[in-house]
Amino acid sequence: MESSMYLPEASLDAWLAELASSHELIVPRREGDAIVFGPYDPSVSPDISRDATAPPKSSVFPACEEIMRYTSVKDTDDLSKTLVHMEEVMPSGSRVVFGARPCGTRGFTVYDRVFDAPAMHDPYYVARRQSTLFVTLACSEAGSACFCHWVGSGPADASGSDVLLVPVKGGWLAEGVSDKGRELLSSPLLTPGEKYAGEAKAAKAKAMESLDSAADLKPAPEALLAVFDDMEFWNRMSAKCISCGACTYLCPTCYCFNITDENKGMEGSRLRTWDNCMSFQFTLEASGHNPRPTKAHRLKNRVGHKFSYYPGLHGGAIACCGCGRCIKSCPAGVDIRQIVLAAMDRAKASRQGNTTGEHA
Amino acid sequence: MQPLEDLKAAIKEALPGLDFVIGWENGWNPLLATPLFMYSPEDVDKLTWGPFNVNNPATYLSGLKGKKIGVVVKGCDSRSVVQLLQEKLIRREDLTLFGMPCTGVVDATKIARKVGDLGMISGAKRTNGTLSVTTHEGSVDIPWEEAAADKCLSCQYPNAIISDHFKGDPLPPTLGRDPAAEQLAALEALAPAELFAHWKDAMDRCIRCYACRNACPMCVCRDHCIAQTRDPHWLSQDDTVKEKLMFQMIHSLHLAGRCTECGECQRACPVDIPILALRRKLNSVVKNLFDYQAGVDPSAVPPLFTFQVEEAKINERGW
Numbered sequence: 001m002e003s004s005m006y007l008p009e010a011s012l013d014a015w016l017a018e019l020a021s022s023h024e025l026i027v028p029r030r031e032g033d034a035i036v037f038g039p040y041d042p043s044v045s046p047d048i049s050r051d052a053t054a055p056p057k058s059s060v061f062p063a064c065e066e067i068m069r070y071t072s073v074k075d076t077d078d079l080s081k082t083l084v085h086m087e088e089v090m091p092s093g094s095r096v097v098f099g100a101r102p103c104g105t106r107g108f109t110v111y112d113r114v115f116d117a118p119a120m121h122d123p124y125y126v127a128r129r130q131s132t133l134f135v136t137l138a139c140s141e142a143g144s145a146c147f148c149h150w151v152g153s154g155p156a157d158a159s160g161s162d163v164l165l166v167p168v169k170g171g172w173l174a175e176g177v178s179d180k181g182r183e184l185l186s187s188p189l190l191t192p193g194e195k196y197a198g199e200a201k202a203a204k205a206k207a208m209e210s211l212d213s214a215a216d217l218k219p220a221p222e223a224l225l226a227v228f229d230d231m232e233f234w235n236r237m238s239a240k241c242i243s244c245g246a247c248t249y250l251c252p253t254c255y256c257f258n259i260t261d262e263n264k265g266m267e268g269s270r271l272r273t274w275d276n277c278m279s280f281q282f283t284l285e286a287s288g289h290n291p292r293p294t295k296a297h298r299l300k301n302r303v304g305h306k307f308s309y310y311p312g313l314h315g316g317a318i319a320c321c322g323c324g325r326c327i328k329s330c331p332a333g334v335d336i337r338q339i340v341l342a343a344m345d346r347a348k349a350s351r352q353g354n355t356t357g358e359h360a
Numbered sequence: 361m362q363p364l365e366d367l368k369a370a371i372k373e374a375l376p377g378l379d380f381v382i383g384w385e386n387g388w389n390p391l392l393a394t395p396l397f398m399y400s401p402e403d404v405d406k407l408t409w410g411p412f413n414v415n416n417p418a419t420y421l422s423g424l425k426g427k428k429i430g431v432v433v434k435g436c437d438s439r440s441v442v443q444l445l446q447e448k449l450i451r452r453e454d455l456t457l458f459g460m461p462c463t464g465v466v467d468a469t470k471i472a473r474k475v476g477d478l479g480m481i482s483g484a485k486r487t488n489g490t491l492s493v494t495t496h497e498g499s500v501d502i503p504w505e506e507a508a509a510d511k512c513l514s515c516q517y518p519n520a521i522i523s524d525h526f527k528g529d530p531l532p533p534t535l536g537r538d539p540a541a542e543q544l545a546a547l548e549a550l551a552p553a554e555l556f557a558h559w560k561d562a563m564d565r566c567i568r569c570y571a572c573r574n575a576c577p578m579c580v581c582r583d584h585c586i587a588q589t590r591d592p593h594w595l596s597q598d599d600t601v602k603e604k605l606m607f608q609m610i611h612s613l614h615l616a617g618r619c620t621e622c623g624e625c626q627r628a629c630p631v632d633i634p635i636l637a638l639r640r641k642l643n644s645v646v647k648n649l650f651d652y653q654a655g656v657d658p659s660a661v662p663p664l665f666t667f668q669v670e671e672a673k674i675n676e677r678g679w
C-alpha cells in the first residue's frame with residue numbers, strides 16, 4: 001500500500017464511521033464552550049476548527065481508572081476471619097484517536113519513557129498505549145501560546161502518531177507513520193496521494209514559518225538546578241499562581257497519579273487518578289510534614305521536572321511539547337516560557353556575580 | 361491616560377512602606393492582562409488599567425497574612441475586599457487600596473465564540489461601544505455588550521467601594537441588561553429532572569482541577585478544603601459527574617451570602633462550565649431571606665455570622 005493517501009474533506013465522516021465500526025473512536029467534541037475528547041457520535045461532526053481545550057491524554061491515561069475491585073467476605077468456618085477477593089481490571093479493546101494536534105500526541109512519547117521502559121512496565125498504561133492508534137492533524141498556523149519548536153517538535157511533528165493528516169486543497173494528505181497507521185489507510189474512501197506531496201510539504205513549511213524564532217533551551221536543565229534553592233526567585237515567579245490543577249491536568253505530558261481505595265461497605269475499588277504537583281496534597285506526608293509547603297516550591301517542581309529533571313533522566317528529552325495549554329488555560333496567566341527564560345537569565349547573572357536577571 | 365499616571369505615582373509613593381502592590385500588566389495575549397506584583401518603581405511602570413484587567417486581585421489577600429499589601433481594585437474587586445474585611449479574614453491596617461473608575465472588562469469566553477482560538481489573537485482594542493479583535497484572518501468588531509463580562513453590563517459599583525487612593529472621576533452605575541439573571545431565570549423555569557440533566561451534562565467535562573475554588577477570593581480554606589480530605593470523606597476520587605456536581609454544591613453553599621458575584625470561579629474554569637448560576641441562586645435565596653448583599657457595606661454583619669431570635673422571613677415555629 002501507498003504510504004500517503006488523499007482523504008477528501010467530503011469523505012471524512014464516512015471514514016470516521018468506518019473507523020468507528022472496528023475501533024472505539026475518540027474525537028474532539030464541542031461541549032459548551034470547550035472542546036474535549038470523547039466518544040465519536042455519528043450525528044455530530046468532530047470539532048477540529050482549533051486545538052482542543054484538553055489534550056487526548058485521557059484516551060491512554062484516564063483521569064480515573066479502576067485498576068482492581070475487591071470484596072470482603074466473612075469466612076463462614078471461622079467468623080473472626082475476613083477474606084478479601086480481588087479482581088484485576090485490565091483495559092481491553094482497541095481505540096483510534098482522531099484529530100489531536102501533533103503536540104497532544106507527542107505527549108505520549110514522554111509517558112512511554114516512564115511507563116514502558118526496562119525499569120518500569122506499567123501494564124495498564126502499556127495495554128492502552130499499544131491498542132490505541134493516533135490519527136493526528138498537522139497544524140496549518142501556530143498561535144501565540146505555541147512553542148513546539150522550542151522543544152524540538154513542530155506543527156507537523158509525527159512522533160507518537162500512526163497517521164499524520166496534512167491539510168491540502170479540499171482535504172488532507174494522510175501520511176502513514178506506523179504499520180498499523182498505514183493499515184488504516186487501506187479504506188476505499190482514500191485515494192493515492194502522490195500528487196499532493198508537494199502541496200503538503202509546502203503547507204508544513206508555511207506552518208513552521210508562522211512560529212517566531214525559537215529560544216535555545218540547552219542551558220535550561222543546568223540553570224533550573226542552579227536556581228533550585230533561590231526561593232526569592234521562585235516566590236516571585238509563582239506570586240500570581242493560584243495553585244490549582246488546570247495547568248497539569250490539561251498538560252499532555254503530566255503523568256503523576258494517585259492511588260486510593262474507595263470503600264463502599266464490604267466492597268470497593270482501587271482507583272488510579274490524576275494527581276498534580278501544584279496541589280498542596282501532592283507531597284503531603286502522613287506525619288503532616290510537607291516538603292513542598294508553598295506554591296513556590298510546587299511551581300518549581302512543575303517547571304523543573306519538565307525542563308531539567310526529566311531531561312536529566314531521559315537523554316535530554318524535554319518533558320513539554322510546547323502546546324501552550326498551561327498558558328492558555330491558566331486562570332492567572334502564568335507563562336511557563338517566561339519562567340524557563342527567567343531561570344536561564346537568573347542562573348547566568350548569578351554566575352556573573354549579579355543577582356537580577358533581566359526577566360526576573 | 362492621566363488617572364493611570366496619577367495612580368502609578370501614588371503607588372510609587374506608597375511602595376517603600378509595603379511588601380508589594382498587586383495590579384495587572386499585559387499578558388501573553390492582547391486580550392488578557394495578567395496579575396502584576398509590583399516590588400519596585402520599574403514594576404509600577406508596567407501597570408495597565410482597562411478592559412483586559414479581568415483577574416480579581418482580592419483572591420490573593422487571604423493567603424498573604426502578616427504582609428503589608430497594596431492592591432489596585434476595580435469596583436467589583438473592592439466588594440471582595442469589603443466582604444473579606446467584614447469576615448475579619450484580612451486586616452484593614454495591612455492594606456492600602458488603590459482604585460480607578462471601571463468601565464467594564466472583557467469575557468474571553470464570549471470573544472472566543474466569535475473568533476475561535478484565543479491563541480490566534482494578535483491585537484485587541486476597545487473604542488467606546490466596540491471591541492476590535494485582530495487575528496491572522498483579519499479584524500472583527502464585536503459590540504461591547506457581546507464582549508463584556510455579564511457582571512459589567514449592569515454594574516452597580518464601578519468605583520472602589522473603599523479605597524485609600526482613588527484617581528479619576530467616579531462613574532455612575534451601569535444600567536444595562538443582566539444576562540446572568542436571565543440565565544438563572546431560565547434554569548429556575550426547568551423541571552427538576554431537566555435541571556438535573558442540565559447539570560449532569562455541563563459537569564461531565566469537569567476535570568476536578570479546583571481552579572473555580574482557588575480563583576474565588578472568598579474561598580479561603582484552600583489547602584485544607586474538604587474536597588480533598590480523606591477524613592471526613594465527603595468526596596471520593598472517582599471522577600463521576602455526581603462527585604463533580606457535589607463539589608459545586610459544597611462550594612456554592614459555602615459561598616451563600618458571601619459571594620460577591622465577581623465571576624472568577626466561572627472565568628477560571630478551563631473547560632468553561634457555567635457554574636456561576638449556582639452561586640447566583642444561593643445569593644438570591646440569601647437576598648430574599650435576609651435582604652443582604654455581600655461586600656457592599658464594610659460595617660454590616662453578614663447574615664450567617666449572626667442570628668435573630670425571630671428571623672423576619674423564616675418561619676421557625678407556628679407551622
Ligand code: SF4
Nearest residue numbers: 241242244247330334
Ligand atoms: S500555574 Fe496557573 S493553572 Fe497552574 S496551578 Fe498556577 S494558577 Fe493554576
Ligand code: SF4
Nearest residue numbers: 251320321323324326
Ligand atoms: S508544560 Fe504546558 S506547554 Fe508544555 S506540554 Fe504541558 S501544557 Fe503544553
Ligand code: SF4
Nearest residue numbers: 576619621622623625
Ligand atoms: S463564588 Fe465565584 S462569583 Fe462568588 S465570590 Fe467566589 S469566585 Fe466570585
Ligand code: SF4
Nearest residue numbers: 566567569570572629
Ligand atoms: S474549574 Fe471547572 S473543571 Fe475545574 S473543578 Fe471547577 S468546575 Fe471543574
